Amino acid sequence: MNAGWTEDRVGALKKLWLEGQSASQIAKALGGGVTRNAVIGKVHRLGLSGRAAPSQPARTTFRTARPSAKAAATAAAPATNAAPAAPAPQPTQAPSAPRRIEAVAPRPAAVPTQLAQPSAPAPMPELPGTATVLTLGAHMCKWPIGDPSSREFSFCGRRASEGVYCIEHARVAYQPQVRKGAKDGATELARSLRRYM
């Protein structure tokens, strides 16, 4: 089915690979039942290897060219093949490819003490969701707002009254008891909650 690596396909492969597509993506794009292993194999055979970092930083640490598994099995036999496992890891090529490392978060060197003292920096906002982990004071509501994995993540930040939460969120956090009108109560609770999430 797969007419081998025609120039067409090799060209596409090169293009996509240099474009930063992952091997599996390229394999899917090329179709013809080619697998990502085939793609990777071809890529290596073609000599192109390092490029931008699609997902992983490639080889973080210099991995000892896997002497295990099959190598061990082969090694069990008399090593007629005098191929030395891996004398030199060989630093691939020049690190000319500038890896785009994005600064994750503006992380201060150390501010644990300040966090314990809301004295100055935290004005206790009226609007929930404006406090960040850096501005969240000791007596501010620690109700999480939004997706913790998002950069937009924040905390409620209003004055904490019950425990670590503000009055409203404390009601939610420490649900005392489902009121009689359980259905209505829950509905209303969920409703009032929505605008904080």
Place this chain on the structure above:
DNA sequence: CCCTGATTCGC
């Protein structure tokens, strides 16, 4: 468990 690339080796 998903994904990534890297490597080995039988074909």
Place this chain on the structure above:
DNA sequence: GCGAATCAGG
């Protein structure tokens, strides 16, 4: 030369 199997890691 090819690519499945396997490995190492995020």
